[in-house]
Amino acid sequence: MYWSESGELVALACEDTFYVLRFSRENYIAAVQAGDVEDDGVEAAIEVITDINERYNRFLISTS
Secondary structure, X not given: OEEOOXXXXXXXXXXXXXXXXXXXXXXXXXHHXXXXXXXXXXXXXXXXXEEEXXXXXXXXXXXX
């Protein structure tokens, strides 16, 4: 798991695929305040940006 410096983007690296996700702090806070947190977290706080079906060695997330 690799987080961007802003804390908004995260890359999940699996064996043959990696996923780029966007975390919405606002959606997370709203769900917590409303009591809408499930056992596995807050689904509305994560948006899948892309998934790439490739093996990887290293990569960086740039927010610029």
